[in-house]
Amino acid sequence: MKPHSAARECVKPVKVEKKQGKSVAKIQIEDDGSYVQVNQDGGKQKLQKAKITLNDCLACSGCITSAESVLITQQSHEELFKVLHNNKAGATEQKVVVVSVSPQSRASLAARYDLSSTEAGKRLTSFFKGLGVHHVFETSFSRTFSLLESQREFVERFQRKEQDSKCLPMMTSACPGWICYAEKTHGEFILPYISTTRSPQQMMGSLVKGYFAEKQRLSPQQIYHVAVMPCFDKKLEASRSDFYLKEAETREVDCVITSGEVQKMLEEKNVSLSDVEPAPLDEMFSSVSGGEFLSHAGSGSGGYLHHVFTYAARQLFGEEVKELTYKTLRNNDFQETTLEKDGVAVLCFASTYGFRNIQNLVQKLKRGKSPYHFVEVMACPSGCLNGGGQVKPVPGQNPKELLRKVEELYKAERPLSPEDDARVAELYQSWLHSVGEERAKELLHTQYHTVEKMTNGLVMKW
Numbered sequence: 001m002k003p004h005s006a007a008r009e010c011v012k013p014v015k016v017e018k019k020q021g022k023s024v025a026k027i028q029i030e031d032d033g034s035y036v037q038v039n040q041d042g043g044k045q046k047l048q049k050a051k052i053t054l055n056d057c058l059a060c061s062g063c064i065t066s067a068e069s070v071l072i073t074q075q076s077h078e079e080l081f082k083v084l085h086n087n088k089a090g091a092t093e094q095k096v097v098v099v100s101v102s103p104q105s106r107a108s109l110a111a112r113y114d115l116s117s118t119e120a121g122k123r124l125t126s127f128f129k130g131l132g133v134h135h136v137f138e139t140s141f142s143r144t145f146s147l148l149e150s151q152r153e154f155v156e157r158f159q160r161k162e163q164d165s166k167c168l169p170m171m172t173s174a175c176p177g178w179i180c181y182a183e184k185t186h187g188e189f190i191l192p193y194i195s196t197t198r199s200p201q202q203m204m205g206s207l208v209k210g211y212f213a214e215k216q217r218l219s220p221q222q223i224y225h226v227a228v229m230p231c232f233d234k235k236l237e238a239s240r241s242d243f244y245l246k247e248a249e250t251r252e253v254d255c256v257i258t259s260g261e262v263q264k265m266l267e268e269k270n271v272s273l274s275d276v277e278p279a280p281l282d283e284m285f286s287s288v289s290g291g292e293f294l295s296h297a298g299s300g301s302g303g304y305l306h307h308v309f310t311y312a313a314r315q316l317f318g319e320e321v322k323e324l325t326y327k328t329l330r331n332n333d334f335q336e337t338t339l340e341k342d343g344v345a346v347l348c349f350a351s352t353y354g355f356r357n358i359q360n361l362v363q364k365l366k367r368g369k370s371p372y373h374f375v376e377v378m379a380c381p382s383g384c385l386n387g388g389g390q391v392k393p394v395p396g397q398n399p400k401e402l403l404r405k406v407e408e409l410y411k412a413e414r415p416l417s418p419e420d421d422a423r424v425a426e427l428y429q430s431w432l433h434s435v436g437e438e439r440a441k442e443l444l445h446t447q448y449h450t451v452e453k454m455t456n457g458l459v460m461k462w
Protein backbone atom coordinates (compact mmCIF):
# COMPACT_ATOMS: atom_id res chain seq x y z
CA MET A 1 0.00 0.00 0.00
CA LYS A 2 1.30 3.45 -0.84
CA PRO A 3 2.31 5.94 1.86
CA HIS A 4 -0.77 8.05 1.20
CA SER A 5 -3.33 5.26 1.17
CA ALA A 6 -6.55 6.16 2.91
CA ALA A 7 -8.09 4.25 5.82
CA ARG A 8 -10.87 2.78 3.73
CA GLU A 9 -11.14 -0.42 1.73
CA CYS A 10 -12.42 -0.89 -1.80
CA VAL A 11 -16.15 -1.56 -1.59
CA LYS A 12 -15.82 -4.21 -4.27
CA PRO A 13 -12.95 -6.34 -2.95
CA VAL A 14 -14.36 -9.84 -3.48
CA LYS A 15 -16.68 -11.71 -5.76
CA VAL A 16 -19.40 -13.64 -3.96
CA GLU A 17 -21.48 -16.08 -5.96
CA LYS A 18 -25.16 -15.68 -5.05
CA LYS A 19 -27.08 -18.87 -4.45
CA GLN A 20 -30.75 -19.56 -3.88
CA GLY A 21 -31.93 -20.01 -0.31
CA LYS A 22 -30.98 -18.49 3.02
CA SER A 23 -27.67 -16.69 3.30
CA VAL A 24 -26.06 -18.15 6.40
CA ALA A 25 -22.35 -17.88 5.52
CA LYS A 26 -20.09 -15.26 7.11
CA ILE A 27 -17.09 -13.54 5.59
CA GLN A 28 -13.94 -13.02 7.62
CA ILE A 29 -10.59 -11.40 6.80
CA GLU A 30 -7.50 -13.53 7.41
CA ASP A 31 -4.16 -12.21 8.73
CA ASP A 32 -2.76 -12.05 5.19
CA GLY A 33 -5.66 -9.82 4.08
CA SER A 34 -7.47 -12.51 2.09
CA TYR A 35 -11.24 -12.97 2.39
CA VAL A 36 -12.69 -16.29 3.53
CA GLN A 37 -16.31 -17.45 3.51
CA VAL A 38 -17.18 -19.38 6.69
CA ASN A 39 -20.12 -21.75 6.18
CA GLN A 40 -22.63 -22.78 8.84
CA ASP A 41 -20.81 -26.10 9.33
CA GLY A 42 -17.51 -24.29 10.01
CA GLY A 43 -16.01 -25.06 6.60
CA LYS A 44 -13.96 -22.31 5.00
CA GLN A 45 -13.74 -21.25 1.37
CA LYS A 46 -11.26 -18.65 0.10
CA LEU A 47 -12.94 -15.95 -1.98
CA GLN A 48 -11.40 -14.72 -5.22
CA LYS A 49 -10.78 -11.03 -5.78
CA ALA A 50 -13.19 -9.55 -8.27
CA LYS A 51 -11.58 -8.17 -11.41
CA ILE A 52 -12.68 -4.59 -11.84
CA THR A 53 -12.06 -2.01 -14.51
CA LEU A 54 -11.40 1.63 -13.71
CA ASN A 55 -14.91 2.41 -14.92
CA ASP A 56 -16.20 0.43 -11.90
CA CYS A 57 -14.24 2.68 -9.57
CA LEU A 58 -16.35 4.67 -7.12
CA ALA A 59 -13.45 7.03 -6.26
CA CYS A 60 -13.83 6.02 -2.63
CA SER A 61 -10.09 6.59 -2.04
CA GLY A 62 -9.60 2.91 -1.24
CA CYS A 63 -8.52 1.15 -4.41
CA ILE A 64 -7.27 4.35 -6.04
CA THR A 65 -4.57 4.80 -3.45
CA SER A 66 -3.78 1.11 -2.90
CA ALA A 67 -4.02 0.17 -6.53
CA GLU A 68 -1.32 -2.47 -6.19
CA SER A 69 -3.87 -4.75 -4.52
CA VAL A 70 -6.57 -4.37 -7.15
CA LEU A 71 -6.68 -6.19 -10.46
CA ILE A 72 -7.26 -3.46 -13.00
CA THR A 73 -8.01 -5.31 -16.18
CA GLN A 74 -7.70 -2.47 -18.69
CA GLN A 75 -4.49 -1.06 -17.26
CA SER A 76 -1.79 -3.70 -17.02
CA HIS A 77 1.24 -4.97 -18.89
CA GLU A 78 -0.75 -8.14 -19.71
CA GLU A 79 -3.06 -5.94 -21.78
CA LEU A 80 -0.07 -4.59 -23.72
CA PHE A 81 1.18 -8.15 -24.29
CA LYS A 82 -2.28 -9.09 -25.57
CA VAL A 83 -2.31 -6.27 -28.16
CA LEU A 84 1.22 -7.16 -29.33
CA HIS A 85 0.26 -10.85 -29.57
CA ASN A 86 -2.84 -10.01 -31.64
CA ASN A 87 -0.71 -7.93 -34.01
CA LYS A 88 1.75 -10.81 -34.51
CA ALA A 89 -1.06 -13.34 -34.92
CA GLY A 90 -2.37 -11.33 -37.86
CA ALA A 91 -5.54 -10.09 -36.20
CA THR A 92 -7.89 -8.20 -38.51
CA GLU A 93 -7.62 -5.08 -36.38
CA GLN A 94 -3.89 -4.27 -36.38
CA LYS A 95 -2.76 -1.57 -33.93
CA VAL A 96 0.12 0.87 -34.22
CA VAL A 97 1.60 0.58 -30.72
CA VAL A 98 3.15 3.70 -29.17
CA VAL A 99 4.87 3.70 -25.77
CA SER A 100 5.55 7.03 -24.00
CA VAL A 101 8.09 6.72 -21.17
CA SER A 102 8.30 9.22 -18.29
CA PRO A 103 11.78 10.46 -17.24
CA GLN A 104 11.03 9.42 -13.63
CA SER A 105 10.39 5.82 -14.73
CA ARG A 106 13.53 5.85 -16.86
CA ALA A 107 15.60 7.02 -13.87
CA SER A 108 14.06 4.33 -11.64
CA LEU A 109 14.90 1.54 -14.10
CA ALA A 110 18.37 3.03 -14.67
CA ALA A 111 19.04 2.85 -10.92
CA ARG A 112 17.88 -0.77 -10.79
CA TYR A 113 20.20 -1.85 -13.61
CA ASP A 114 23.17 0.49 -12.91
CA LEU A 115 22.80 2.45 -16.13
CA SER A 116 22.70 6.14 -16.98
CA SER A 117 19.21 7.51 -17.64
CA THR A 118 19.92 7.88 -21.38
CA GLU A 119 21.39 4.34 -21.58
CA ALA A 120 18.25 3.01 -19.88
CA GLY A 121 16.16 4.93 -22.44
CA LYS A 122 18.03 3.47 -25.41
CA ARG A 123 17.75 -0.07 -24.03
CA LEU A 124 14.06 0.37 -23.22
CA THR A 125 13.51 1.54 -26.80
CA SER A 126 15.26 -1.63 -28.01
CA PHE A 127 13.32 -3.88 -25.60
CA PHE A 128 9.91 -2.47 -26.50
CA LYS A 129 10.61 -2.53 -30.24
CA GLY A 130 11.80 -6.12 -29.92
CA LEU A 131 8.36 -6.96 -28.52
CA GLY A 132 6.64 -5.38 -31.52
CA VAL A 133 6.14 -1.76 -30.33
CA HIS A 134 6.35 0.65 -33.27
CA HIS A 135 7.34 3.95 -31.60
CA VAL A 136 8.88 4.81 -28.21
CA PHE A 137 8.47 8.46 -27.17
CA GLU A 138 9.39 10.33 -24.00
CA THR A 139 7.20 12.57 -21.85
CA SER A 140 9.83 15.24 -21.10
CA PHE A 141 8.83 16.40 -24.58
CA SER A 142 5.13 16.68 -23.75
CA ARG A 143 6.03 18.18 -20.35
CA THR A 144 7.48 21.17 -22.22
CA PHE A 145 3.91 21.96 -23.35
CA SER A 146 2.69 21.55 -19.73
CA LEU A 147 5.36 23.95 -18.42
CA LEU A 148 4.74 26.58 -21.13
CA GLU A 149 0.97 26.46 -20.56
CA SER A 150 1.40 26.59 -16.76
CA GLN A 151 3.63 29.67 -17.08
CA ARG A 152 1.11 31.51 -19.24
CA GLU A 153 -1.84 30.44 -17.11
CA PHE A 154 -0.17 31.71 -13.93
CA VAL A 155 0.65 35.14 -15.37
CA GLU A 156 -2.92 35.46 -16.66
CA ARG A 157 -4.32 34.51 -13.21
CA PHE A 158 -1.92 36.86 -11.40
CA GLN A 159 -3.03 39.78 -13.57
CA ARG A 160 -6.70 39.27 -12.69
CA LYS A 161 -6.24 38.45 -8.99
CA GLU A 162 -7.94 41.69 -7.91
CA GLN A 163 -11.12 40.76 -9.83
CA ASP A 164 -11.17 37.03 -8.88
CA SER A 165 -10.37 35.94 -5.32
CA LYS A 166 -10.26 32.27 -6.40
CA CYS A 167 -7.57 32.52 -9.07
CA LEU A 168 -4.61 32.44 -6.63
CA PRO A 169 -2.86 30.48 -5.34
CA MET A 170 -2.63 28.48 -8.56
CA MET A 171 -2.03 24.84 -7.68
CA THR A 172 -0.44 22.35 -10.06
CA SER A 173 -2.53 19.64 -11.71
CA ALA A 174 0.02 17.01 -12.85
CA CYS A 175 -0.56 14.68 -9.86
CA PRO A 176 -3.75 12.57 -10.23
CA GLY A 177 -3.64 11.46 -6.57
CA TRP A 178 -3.93 15.11 -5.54
CA ILE A 179 -6.65 15.82 -8.14
CA CYS A 180 -8.68 12.82 -6.97
CA TYR A 181 -8.39 13.96 -3.34
CA ALA A 182 -9.34 17.54 -4.24
CA GLU A 183 -12.41 16.50 -6.24
CA LYS A 184 -13.71 14.14 -3.56
CA THR A 185 -12.74 15.91 -0.36
CA HIS A 186 -12.86 19.66 -0.99
CA GLY A 187 -14.77 19.89 -4.28
CA GLU A 188 -16.11 23.30 -5.22
CA PHE A 189 -13.94 25.11 -2.67
CA ILE A 190 -10.57 23.93 -3.99
CA LEU A 191 -11.13 23.22 -7.71
CA PRO A 192 -11.02 26.88 -8.95
CA TYR A 193 -7.46 27.15 -7.61
CA ILE A 194 -6.19 24.16 -9.60
CA SER A 195 -4.38 24.78 -12.88
CA THR A 196 -6.35 23.63 -15.92
CA THR A 197 -3.15 22.67 -17.75
CA ARG A 198 -2.98 19.00 -18.71
CA SER A 199 -0.33 16.74 -17.20
CA PRO A 200 2.57 15.56 -19.44
CA GLN A 201 0.86 12.16 -19.76
CA GLN A 202 -2.32 13.67 -21.17
CA MET A 203 -0.43 16.23 -23.28
CA MET A 204 1.21 13.22 -24.91
CA GLY A 205 -2.27 11.72 -25.33
CA SER A 206 -3.24 14.81 -27.37
CA LEU A 207 -0.06 14.62 -29.43
CA VAL A 208 -0.27 10.89 -30.18
CA LYS A 209 -4.00 10.55 -30.89
CA GLY A 210 -4.18 13.97 -32.55
CA TYR A 211 -1.14 15.29 -34.39
CA PHE A 212 0.70 11.95 -34.77
CA ALA A 213 -2.43 10.09 -35.94
CA GLU A 214 -3.08 12.77 -38.55
CA LYS A 215 0.52 12.75 -39.84
CA GLN A 216 0.53 8.93 -40.03
CA ARG A 217 -2.87 8.97 -41.79
CA LEU A 218 -4.35 6.82 -39.02
CA SER A 219 -7.58 7.10 -37.07
CA PRO A 220 -7.01 7.55 -33.29
CA GLN A 221 -8.60 4.11 -32.80
CA GLN A 222 -5.88 2.45 -34.88
CA ILE A 223 -3.28 3.53 -32.32
CA TYR A 224 -2.73 1.74 -28.99
CA HIS A 225 -1.02 4.28 -26.73
CA VAL A 226 0.77 3.11 -23.57
CA ALA A 227 2.32 5.43 -20.95
CA VAL A 228 5.05 4.24 -18.55
CA MET A 229 4.65 6.16 -15.29
CA PRO A 230 6.04 6.23 -11.71
CA CYS A 231 2.56 6.22 -10.20
CA PHE A 232 -0.46 3.90 -10.02
CA ASP A 233 -2.89 6.83 -9.93
CA LYS A 234 -1.88 7.68 -13.50
CA LYS A 235 -3.99 4.67 -14.54
CA LEU A 236 -7.03 6.43 -13.13
CA GLU A 237 -6.10 9.70 -14.83
CA ALA A 238 -5.99 7.98 -18.22
CA SER A 239 -9.48 6.56 -17.63
CA ARG A 240 -11.12 9.95 -16.93
CA SER A 241 -14.04 10.70 -19.25
CA ASP A 242 -12.39 14.08 -20.06
CA PHE A 243 -9.68 12.18 -21.94
CA TYR A 244 -12.00 9.94 -23.94
CA LEU A 245 -12.43 10.84 -27.63
CA LYS A 246 -16.16 10.28 -28.17
CA GLU A 247 -16.15 10.52 -31.96
CA ALA A 248 -13.21 8.12 -32.31
CA GLU A 249 -14.45 5.92 -29.40
CA THR A 250 -11.00 5.64 -27.89
CA ARG A 251 -8.98 6.97 -24.96
CA GLU A 252 -6.05 9.30 -25.56
CA VAL A 253 -3.95 7.00 -23.39
CA ASP A 254 -5.19 3.41 -23.67
CA CYS A 255 -3.03 1.84 -20.96
CA VAL A 256 -0.70 2.98 -18.20
CA ILE A 257 1.98 0.67 -16.82
CA THR A 258 4.32 1.52 -13.95
CA SER A 259 8.11 1.37 -13.79
CA GLY A 260 7.72 -1.73 -11.62
CA GLU A 261 5.51 -3.38 -14.24
CA VAL A 262 8.18 -2.76 -16.91
CA GLN A 263 10.66 -4.51 -14.63
CA LYS A 264 8.14 -7.38 -14.35
CA MET A 265 7.90 -7.51 -18.17
CA LEU A 266 11.69 -7.80 -18.40
CA GLU A 267 11.68 -10.58 -15.81
CA GLU A 268 8.87 -12.46 -17.58
CA LYS A 269 10.98 -12.38 -20.77
CA ASN A 270 14.07 -13.47 -18.77
CA VAL A 271 15.86 -10.28 -19.82
CA SER A 272 18.07 -7.90 -17.84
CA LEU A 273 17.95 -4.34 -19.16
CA SER A 274 21.76 -4.25 -18.78
CA ASP A 275 22.05 -6.99 -21.44
CA VAL A 276 19.70 -5.40 -23.99
CA GLU A 277 21.46 -3.87 -27.02
CA PRO A 278 20.82 -0.10 -27.13
CA ALA A 279 18.72 1.26 -30.00
CA PRO A 280 18.61 4.77 -31.51
CA LEU A 281 16.07 7.02 -29.77
CA ASP A 282 12.84 8.03 -31.51
CA GLU A 283 13.25 11.79 -31.80
CA MET A 284 9.79 12.73 -33.09
CA PHE A 285 8.33 13.24 -29.58
CA SER A 286 11.44 13.09 -27.39
CA SER A 287 13.66 15.82 -25.92
CA VAL A 288 16.99 14.65 -27.33
CA SER A 289 20.24 16.33 -28.36
CA GLY A 290 23.31 14.46 -29.62
CA GLY A 291 21.75 11.13 -28.73
CA GLU A 292 21.27 12.19 -25.08
CA PHE A 293 18.00 12.96 -23.28
CA LEU A 294 17.38 16.50 -22.11
CA SER A 295 15.37 17.33 -18.99
CA HIS A 296 13.97 20.37 -17.16
CA ALA A 297 15.44 22.24 -14.22
CA GLY A 298 13.79 22.16 -10.81
CA SER A 299 12.20 19.33 -8.85
CA GLY A 300 12.02 15.66 -9.82
CA SER A 301 8.25 16.13 -10.15
CA GLY A 302 8.47 18.19 -13.32
CA GLY A 303 10.02 21.47 -12.21
CA TYR A 304 6.73 23.40 -12.29
CA LEU A 305 7.61 25.74 -9.42
CA HIS A 306 11.04 26.54 -10.89
CA HIS A 307 9.82 27.35 -14.39
CA VAL A 308 6.66 29.23 -13.43
CA PHE A 309 8.61 31.29 -10.86
CA THR A 310 11.42 32.33 -13.24
CA TYR A 311 8.94 33.10 -16.03
CA ALA A 312 6.63 35.15 -13.74
CA ALA A 313 9.57 37.06 -12.25
CA ARG A 314 10.66 38.03 -15.77
CA GLN A 315 7.22 38.76 -17.26
CA LEU A 316 5.62 40.52 -14.29
CA PHE A 317 8.58 42.23 -12.59
CA GLY A 318 11.40 42.30 -15.16
CA GLU A 319 13.63 40.22 -12.90
CA GLU A 320 15.97 37.53 -14.26
CA VAL A 321 16.21 34.80 -11.60
CA LYS A 322 19.12 32.45 -12.24
CA GLU A 323 18.91 30.40 -9.05
CA LEU A 324 16.08 29.81 -6.59
CA THR A 325 16.70 29.73 -2.83
CA TYR A 326 14.33 27.54 -0.85
CA LYS A 327 13.34 27.80 2.78
CA THR A 328 12.30 24.51 4.41
CA LEU A 329 9.18 24.85 6.57
CA ARG A 330 7.64 21.92 8.52
CA ASN A 331 9.79 19.32 6.74
CA ASN A 332 11.74 18.74 3.50
CA ASP A 333 8.45 18.15 1.67
CA PHE A 334 7.19 21.68 2.42
CA GLN A 335 9.42 24.42 1.02
CA GLU A 336 8.90 27.98 -0.13
CA THR A 337 10.72 30.60 -2.17
CA THR A 338 10.02 34.32 -2.60
CA LEU A 339 10.89 37.19 -4.92
CA GLU A 340 11.40 40.49 -3.13
CA LYS A 341 11.35 44.00 -4.57
CA ASP A 342 12.13 46.99 -2.32
CA GLY A 343 11.86 44.73 0.74
CA VAL A 344 8.38 43.46 -0.21
CA ALA A 345 7.67 39.84 -1.23
CA VAL A 346 5.99 40.20 -4.63
CA LEU A 347 5.97 36.46 -5.42
CA CYS A 348 5.63 33.70 -2.86
CA PHE A 349 5.75 30.10 -4.12
CA ALA A 350 5.73 26.75 -2.30
CA SER A 351 6.16 23.03 -2.99
CA THR A 352 3.96 20.75 -0.92
CA TYR A 353 4.41 16.96 -1.09
CA GLY A 354 2.54 14.27 0.83
CA PHE A 355 -1.02 14.36 2.16
CA ARG A 356 -0.15 15.65 5.63
CA ASN A 357 1.39 18.78 4.14
CA ILE A 358 -1.42 19.08 1.57
CA GLN A 359 -4.04 18.99 4.35
CA ASN A 360 -2.20 21.71 6.27
CA LEU A 361 -2.06 23.83 3.12
CA VAL A 362 -5.79 23.40 2.40
CA GLN A 363 -6.70 24.29 5.99
CA LYS A 364 -4.60 27.47 5.75
CA LEU A 365 -6.35 28.33 2.52
CA LYS A 366 -9.78 27.79 4.09
CA ARG A 367 -8.86 30.11 6.96
CA GLY A 368 -7.59 32.75 4.52
CA LYS A 369 -4.07 32.40 5.92
CA SER A 370 -2.22 31.10 2.82
CA PRO A 371 0.45 33.58 1.67
CA TYR A 372 1.17 31.77 -1.59
CA HIS A 373 0.64 32.73 -5.22
CA PHE A 374 1.59 29.29 -6.58
CA VAL A 375 1.96 25.78 -5.09
CA GLU A 376 3.53 22.69 -6.68
CA VAL A 377 1.42 19.89 -5.14
CA MET A 378 2.29 16.17 -5.21
CA ALA A 379 0.58 13.38 -3.27
CA CYS A 380 3.70 11.24 -2.77
CA PRO A 381 6.24 12.21 -0.10
CA SER A 382 9.43 13.24 -1.95
CA GLY A 383 7.37 13.63 -5.15
CA CYS A 384 7.20 11.63 -8.38
CA LEU A 385 10.66 10.06 -8.16
CA ASN A 386 9.33 8.28 -5.06
CA GLY A 387 6.02 7.28 -6.71
CA GLY A 388 4.26 4.11 -5.61
CA GLY A 389 4.83 2.51 -9.04
CA GLN A 390 8.61 2.90 -9.04
CA VAL A 391 10.96 -0.09 -8.92
CA LYS A 392 11.22 -1.38 -5.34
CA PRO A 393 14.53 -1.72 -3.45
CA VAL A 394 16.30 -5.07 -3.75
CA PRO A 395 16.59 -7.07 -0.48
CA GLY A 396 19.02 -5.32 1.85
CA GLN A 397 18.90 -2.03 -0.07
CA ASN A 398 18.02 1.08 1.91
CA PRO A 399 14.95 2.79 0.33
CA LYS A 400 16.41 6.26 1.04
CA GLU A 401 19.67 5.29 -0.63
CA LEU A 402 17.77 4.04 -3.69
CA LEU A 403 15.75 7.29 -3.87
CA ARG A 404 19.00 9.31 -3.67
CA LYS A 405 20.42 7.27 -6.58
CA VAL A 406 17.25 7.79 -8.66
CA GLU A 407 17.38 11.55 -7.96
CA GLU A 408 21.05 11.74 -9.04
CA LEU A 409 20.33 9.90 -12.31
CA TYR A 410 17.31 12.11 -13.02
CA LYS A 411 19.20 15.36 -12.38
CA ALA A 412 22.27 14.24 -14.38
CA GLU A 413 20.48 15.05 -17.65
CA ARG A 414 21.23 18.42 -19.24
CA PRO A 415 18.35 20.86 -18.60
CA LEU A 416 16.50 22.52 -21.48
CA SER A 417 14.46 25.69 -21.04
CA PRO A 418 10.87 25.15 -22.31
CA GLU A 419 11.11 28.36 -24.37
CA ASP A 420 14.22 27.04 -26.15
CA ASP A 421 12.61 23.84 -27.46
CA ALA A 422 12.42 24.57 -31.19
CA ARG A 423 10.39 21.42 -31.99
CA VAL A 424 7.67 22.37 -29.48
CA ALA A 425 7.63 25.96 -30.80
CA GLU A 426 7.20 24.58 -34.32
CA LEU A 427 4.26 22.39 -33.20
CA TYR A 428 2.55 25.42 -31.63
CA GLN A 429 2.74 27.03 -35.08
CA SER A 430 2.00 24.10 -37.42
CA TRP A 431 -0.47 22.13 -35.26
CA LEU A 432 -2.10 24.22 -32.56
CA HIS A 433 -2.53 27.44 -34.53
CA SER A 434 -4.08 25.49 -37.41
CA VAL A 435 -6.86 23.95 -35.27
CA GLY A 436 -8.09 27.27 -33.86
CA GLU A 437 -7.95 28.78 -30.36
CA GLU A 438 -10.87 26.84 -28.84
CA ARG A 439 -9.67 23.43 -30.07
CA ALA A 440 -6.09 24.22 -29.03
CA LYS A 441 -7.33 24.97 -25.51
CA GLU A 442 -9.15 21.60 -25.40
CA LEU A 443 -5.96 19.82 -26.48
CA LEU A 444 -3.78 21.53 -23.85
CA HIS A 445 -6.17 22.01 -20.91
CA THR A 446 -8.78 20.06 -18.95
CA GLN A 447 -11.44 20.51 -16.26
CA TYR A 448 -12.32 19.03 -12.86
CA HIS A 449 -15.50 17.78 -11.27
CA THR A 450 -16.77 17.71 -7.71
CA VAL A 451 -17.45 14.10 -6.71
CA GLU A 452 -20.56 13.75 -4.56
CA LYS A 453 -19.76 12.24 -1.19
CA MET A 454 -21.26 8.81 -0.65
CA THR A 455 -23.24 8.28 2.51
CA ASN A 456 -23.45 4.53 2.01
CA GLY A 457 -22.15 2.85 5.19
CA LEU A 458 -20.57 0.11 3.10
CA VAL A 459 -17.92 2.57 1.96
CA MET A 460 -16.38 2.88 5.40
CA LYS A 461 -13.77 0.56 6.82
CA TRP A 462 -15.24 -0.36 10.17
